[in-house]
Amino acid sequence: xxxxPLLDASGVAKSFGAVKALTDARxxxxxxxxxxxxxxxxxxxxxxxxxxxxxxxxxxxxxxxRGQEARVGSPRGARRSGLVPVYQEPSLIPDLDVMxxxxxxxxxxxxxxxxxxxxxxxxxxxxxxxxxxxxxxxxILDLARALAAEPDVLLLDEMTxxxxxxxxxxxxxxxxxxxxxxxxxxxxSHRFTEISRLCDRATVLRDGRTVGELPIEPGVExxxxxLMLGETIDLGQRDAATLQAVRRGTPRLxxxxxxxxxxxxxxxxxxHAGEVLGVVALEGQGQxxxxxxxxxxxxxxxxxxxxxxxxxxxxxxxxxxxxGLSYVPGNRAEALLxxxxxxxxxxxxxxxxxxxxxxLRLRHERARVAHAIEKLQIDTRAQGEVxxxxxxxxxKVTIGRWLATGVETLLLFDPTRGxxxxxxxxxxxxxxxxxEQGAAVLFYTSELxxxxxxxxxxxxxxxxxxxxxxxxxxxxxxxxxxAAYGLTAQEGAA
Amino acid sequence: xxxxxxxxxxxxxxxxxxxxxxxxLIAFLLLLIAVLEVMRPGIVxxxxxxxxxxxxxxxxxxxxxxxxxxxxxxxCQVLTMLTAGIDLSVGVVATVSAFVxxxxxxxxxxxxAVMMALACGLVVGLVNGFGVGIVRVHPLIMTxxxxxxxxxxxxVYQRYVINAGSEIPAFLEWLGTGxxxxxxxxxxxxxxxxxxxxxxxxxxxxxxxxxxxxxxETAAKLSGVKSWQVLMALYALSxxxxxxxxxxxxxxxxxxxxxxxxxxxxxxxxxxxxxxxSIFGGRxxxxxxxxxxxxxRVLDTMLTLLQMPEGARTALFGLIILAVTALYxxxxxxx
Numbered sequence: 001x002x003x004x005p006l007l008d009a010s011g012v013a014k015s016f017g018a019v020k021a022l023t024d025a026r027x028x029x030x031x032x033x034x035x036x037x038x039x040x041x042x043x044x045x046x047x048x049x050x051x052x053x054x055x056x057x058x059x060x061x062x063x064x065x066r067g068q069e070a071r072v073g074s075p076r077g078a079r080r081s082g083l084v085p086v087y088q089e090p091s092l093i094p095d096l097d098v099m100x101x102x103x104x105x106x107x108x109x110x111x112x113x114x115x116x117x118x119x120x121x122x123x124x125x126x127x128x129x130x131x132x133x134x135x136x137x138x139x140i141l142d143l144a145r146a147l148a149a150e151p152d153v154l155l156l157d158e159m160t161x162x163x164x165x166x167x168x169x170x171x172x173x174x175x176x177x178x179x180x181x182x183x184x185x186x187x188x189s190h191r192f193t194e195i196s197r198l199c200d201r202a203t204v205l206r207d208g209r210t211v212g213e214l215p216i217e218p219g220v221e222x223x224x225x226x227l228m229l230g231e232t233i234d235l236g237q238r239d240a241a242t243l244q245a246v247r248r249g250t251p252r253l254x255x256x257x258x259x260x261x262x263x264x265x266x267x268x269x270x271x272h273a274g275e276v277l278g279v280v281a282l283e284g285q286g287q288x289x290x291x292x293x294x295x296x297x298x299x300x301x302x303x304x305x306x307x308x309x310x311x312x313x314x315x316x317x318x319x320x321x322x323x324g325l326s327y328v329p330g331n332r333a334e335a336l337l338x339x340x341x342x343x344x345x346x347x348x349x350x351x352x353x354x355x356x357x358x359x360l361r362l363r364h365e366r367a368r369v370a371h372a373i374e375k376l377q378i379d380t381r382a383q384g385e386v387x388x389x390x391x392x393x394x395x396k397v398t399i400g401r402w403l404a405t406g407v408e409t410l411l412l413f414d415p416t417r418g419x420x421x422x423x424x425x426x427x428x429x430x431x432x433x434x435x436e437q438g439a440a441v442l443f444y445t446s447e448l449x450x451x452x453x454x455x456x457x458x459x460x461x462x463x464x465x466x467x468x469x470x471x472x473x474x475x476x477x478x479x480x481x482x483a484a485y486g487l488t489a490q491e492g493a494a
Numbered sequence: 495x496x497x498x499x500x501x502x503x504x505x506x507x508x509x510x511x512x513x514x515x516x517x518x519l520i521a522f523l524l525l526l527i528a529v530l531e532v533m534r535p536g537i538v539x540x541x542x543x544x545x546x547x548x549x550x551x552x553x554x555x556x557x558x559x560x561x562x563x564x565x566x567x568x569x570c571q572v573l574t575m576l577t578a579g580i581d582l583s584v585g586v587v588a589t590v591s592a593f594v595x596x597x598x599x600x601x602x603x604x605x606x607a608v609m610m611a612l613a614c615g616l617v618v619g620l621v622n623g624f625g626v627g628i629v630r631v632h633p634l635i636m637t638x639x640x641x642x643x644x645x646x647x648x649x650v651y652q653r654y655v656i657n658a659g660s661e662i663p664a665f666l667e668w669l670g671t672g673x674x675x676x677x678x679x680x681x682x683x684x685x686x687x688x689x690x691x692x693x694x695x696x697x698x699x700x701x702x703x704x705x706x707x708x709x710x711e712t713a714a715k716l717s718g719v720k721s722w723q724v725l726m727a728l729y730a731l732s733x734x735x736x737x738x739x740x741x742x743x744x745x746x747x748x749x750x751x752x753x754x755x756x757x758x759x760x761x762x763x764x765x766x767x768x769x770x771x772s773i774f775g776g777r778x779x780x781x782x783x784x785x786x787x788x789x790x791r792v793l794d795t796m797l798t799l800l801q802m803p804e805g806a807r808t809a810l811f812g813l814i815i816l817a818v819t820a821l822y823x824x825x826x827x828x829x
Contacts, residue, residue, distance in 0.1 A: 316718075317716055317717075318719070321718040329716065333710075334710070336710065337706055337709035337776070338710065339776050340709055344702065348702070348714070349718055351698075351719075352703070352714075352720075356699045357699040357727075358699060359697055401717065
């Protein structure tokens, strides 16, 4: 029996009308194996995941779990047959407490508690209301609940997206340990660093078929990207002389001692027109508050902001926009009118001010919107409603809105969270191009590997304070990671 | 995968209907008129020439005449519902406007009385806008409250003007009861009004902001929309429209009372909802509401023809509205 894989899916095909989402997908997971499932958006990844978890029935092909034909057909069926999924979005009911949620899923309490502790969540009470718990904790609870169900195969779908770095570590360690004890894991992720640390193999989907199964070894990133895209891109750094010229003169945005109680303590930096400044921080170090203040969503409790040398304070996002600061929030759902068209979403700022309440300037609007769509290569096949677009295209719409109005200072908060490699690789050059054309860009990312790809330098925030400023050339992941944990600051103090 | 790939033909058909909500609505209206014709042959389509031709145009004119004030008040509901709001003060505001105009015309003269009536609507609307946009009271509660306050004020006001008597301005009577080529003169007011509302919703920045606020207020704020400004203007406009409707209704009924236009309130909400406007905001159509108002009037005619007792008629009316709305929501997938 040991030779029989825990999960063996082969020849899986699924069409929706004329659209072939999957043509020939296969995936095997052996005992004790962690397999990464990779693919750009539109490769059929989510359809495949839905079939594996029983949410969809395949048109052709079979899914064997422990050698048994899994006639899953329903999520409950998949669960019974030993496959338990954990998704990117928390699946707990916010109005109930932890205990009630466990009861709903027939989750045994003691193992659940054990895993919660093991995953690094301290002081959780079973009477805590789910809605009161932070998002990161909820993801961990989902995972603990899945582990407590003692599955044969665990499916993690982008579950580390937006988890703080320290919790990601715990998750990776715990999952690895559990796999070493015989669990099979399917790991769906866009993050190479996590995949190379956790996984044994990577299965790559492209255009609905499995195009490769790679062992994880040094250099696998390039191979995987090649398989996913069929091309590789290398973005070099801008030379020092250009950057020096850019950083001369009055900064576009000068932040001095900015504080927003309780998390943002004391942050200062200069952002010049023509440069991309990265912001690196673990979850909850005050970066949310920093962007909220700069975007006019929150009043600072101390410090100053000046734009082009003029002191500025923003009571409403409209004030920030008037000062040329455009904000793209981390959560796309916050920024989009889901039921409205691409055009209306992009043109939203055009009619915001009272003096623009009159007749729409349709010709002007169409031209600006078309320009933004072309610039960002937004796939407009489903432009009637933004909610029908893929995640990557939705993110492009939120950025396109500001391209259409004309960007002076762009505040990007984790713009590549949960989107596919292809879109990410369109966003980095775009950000750089905007900077080269004279925009100032502040770029927070939860994925450290992005810093050298998109930024000229990065400020590292820890405990609400800037602890380091690192030039992109020196911004390898290890350096950024140490800085993000405040290690350089401690060394400095010692 | 985008959602579009996972739809069954039925869902896609539903989406076509949702993108073109006028198709099922107009079909339903025509169906109702056909049923009416079966119930009372000759009322819609006279086959004999002569007297029945007059009856037909009389019926159609009447249908439109009484649908106009309903559709105008439904405009208030459509506009406010776009922002996930509602205006429950419109019935009272229309009544106040009519009453104020009728009582002041003999004292101050007609133009001043009309201005005063419209000002009353504007004031109630501004108070609504202040409550909803700045204090952030739920629109349902806010407009219900201002409606009650206005009713109270009207009763106090009545005591002071009781001796003055009332006068219906002649041009309002012409507008409310007169006919031109068989069609009610109210259309002279309504057609430009409807064109204005349709234009406002579709081709102005203000209209865009209404849709934006109802779809996602955070996204609107993020783009620099100050919601309080929009809501203030919106409820003020709604109050004005209600007051204008009151003036038209005064000319139509010619007997101002303390509850003149109040019974139009709930049908105005129903007309908007039947017309495909979502009470949760972000989706709505005034053209749909106009057809909704016509549907309600045809239903009313049918129930009258059945010669039921008043109570049963009202109950059946409510039942039909619920059924139609539920069916429509099911077909088009809107809410």
